[in-house]
Amino acid sequence: MGPDRIVWMSSGFQVLQTSESGGRRAQLNLPHRTVETPVFMPVGTAGTVKAVPQDVLESVGAEIILGNTYHLYLRPGHEAIHRMGGLHRFIAWPGAMLTDSGGFQVYSLAQLRKVTDEGVRFRSHLDGSSHFFTPEHSMDVQIALGADIAMAFDECTEYPAERDRARESLRLTMAWARRSLDHFRAHQHEVPWQAEFPDRRQSLFGIVQGGMYMDLRRESAEQLVEMDFDGYAIGGLSVGEPRPLTLEVIAEILPLLPKDKPRYVMGVGYPDEIEQYARLGVDMMDCVLPTRAARHGLLFTSEGRVNIKNRQYAEDMNPPDPACGCMVCRRYSRAYLRHLMQAGEPLAATLNSVHNLAYYLGIMQRVRETLGKDAAATGSNAAVPA
RNA sequence: GCACAGGUGGCCGAGCGGUUAAUGGCAGCAGACUGUAAAUCUGCCGCUCCUUGCGAGCUACGGAGGUUCGAAUCCUCCCCUGUGCA
Numbered sequence: 001m002g003p004d005r006i007v008w009m010s011s012g013f014q015v016l017q018t019s020e021s022g023g024r025r026a027q028l029n030l031p032h033r034t035v036e037t038p039v040f041m042p043v044g045t046a047g048t049v050k051a052v053p054q055d056v057l058e059s060v061g062a063e064i065i066l067g068n069t070y071h072l073y074l075r076p077g078h079e080a081i082h083r084m085g086g087l088h089r090f091i092a093w094p095g096a097m098l099t100d101s102g103g104f105q106v107y108s109l110a111q112l113r114k115v116t117d118e119g120v121r122f123r124s125h126l127d128g129s130s131h132f133f134t135p136e137h138s139m140d141v142q143i144a145l146g147a148d149i150a151m152a153f154d155e156c157t158e159y160p161a162e163r164d165r166a167r168e169s170l171r172l173t174m175a176w177a178r179r180s181l182d183h184f185r186a187h188q189h190e191v192p193w194q195a196e197f198p199d200r201r202q203s204l205f206g207i208v209q210g211g212m213y214m215d216l217r218r219e220s221a222e223q224l225v226e227m228d229f230d231g232y233a234i235g236g237l238s239v240g241e242p243r244p245l246t247l248e249v250i251a252e253i254l255p256l257l258p259k260d261k262p263r264y265v266m267g268v269g270y271p272d273e274i275e276q277y278a279r280l281g282v283d284m285m286d287c288v289l290p291t292r293a294a295r296h297g298l299l300f301t302s303e304g305r306v307n308i309k310n311r312q313y314a315e316d317m318n319p320p321d322p323a324c325g326c327m328v329c330r331r332y333s334r335a336y337l338r339h340l341m342q343a344g345e346p347l348a349a350t351l352n353s354v355h356n357l358a359y360y361l362g363i364m365q366r367v368r369e370t371l372g373k374d375a376a377a378t379g380s381n382a383a384v385p386a
Numbered sequence: 387g388c389a390c391a392g393g394u395g396g397c398c399g400a401g402c403g404g405u406u407a408a409u410g411g412c413a414g415c416a417g418a419c420u421g422u423a424a425a426u427c428u429g430c431c432g433c434u435c436c437u438u439g440c441g442a443g444c445u446a447c448g449g450a451g452g453u454u455c456g457a458a459u460c461c462u463c464c465c466c467u468g469u470g471c472a
Contacts, residue, residue, distance in 0.1 A: 045422050066421075104421045112423080125423035156421070207421090238420040246420095266421035273420080288422045295425050296418085311415070341425095342414095349425055
């Protein structure tokens, strides 16, 4: 049995082909560009995919990158960015962007925050100053930044979490999802580029939580679908749980999400994981791993992981990945990359990151090709009106 | 030549009579990293052996002696380095 030919259409999302395993080849039409999915999104928290210039991101095939509400609010400030024309213009990135809501920081900055129903009080990791984030505030910041996609303000539940804790955390996330959506709908026209693209609109995605409790997860998905977001994310994964469990949650929840809207698994993963999830029907993923690991000397290659700092590469004049055609592998040797790491040269971070991103994006490219070989013909960069 | 100050494990540098194979830092070796408080963090880092253990032995704080139950730490002589004065 070949892949079925059912095509799902929605405002900004066209599913071109769906495979037997559930994987979808689709196009996501966003205000700043059309993104081919399944897609991997490099993380650019503070307005930069660390160590990689924007033009290089483009040349390795990045179509959409992330920014972070919390970090950009603290510095340089969302209002300043709005005054400068929005995040795209500020960072000179004409492609698509997505901003995370700050929900992950509720998790990662656990030592620096206090959560109440109303919102979260953070102590800035930069200067210790106090800041109160509510769903409404997160929306205001994300609208001011003006990414193509904003995320609901959620609480990324830690692992392990007792059932009561996960339920309470989910209750908060669901209430915040409602408030996020209401505030977003009332203010989404205030994006900095609205005058430039009057017929395009920013999207808001809801985030499924529920810890590792499948019934809570299901409940979360159902409630979010009821609220009718532009897309749906599965959050709270890869926070330390066993990998089979991650897969179980994804496989269980994906079918509950609308087929005609993008599905995004947040914060994953290793190369084999993103391929696996994409073939299962995940349309979007993001992860700091390719860039962070790169800065730490870990390269992902067709031959597996290569810790380029290892002595064995000291005089290895082979390319980092012989099977890779990226601009780094075409030009530089393992020996040189190791030398740059050893010497603490900033170029090491750049070259390693470029390779890893090229590798990740190459994986997704291949997955897209095998999911729908004839999909490209329908491709178009025209944005679809709301 | 005289006067000070010094000579500590690959390097820098603590220790100044006993939990010292010797604090730290760097360098080195390896590991971790999953909606970025991360160019970070963790482990190892004198030699040998094994029953791999808060194991055994050996060697070590410029050199040689000495004092002491015990010395990198105190004393004597010698060698060397830096600074100042001749």
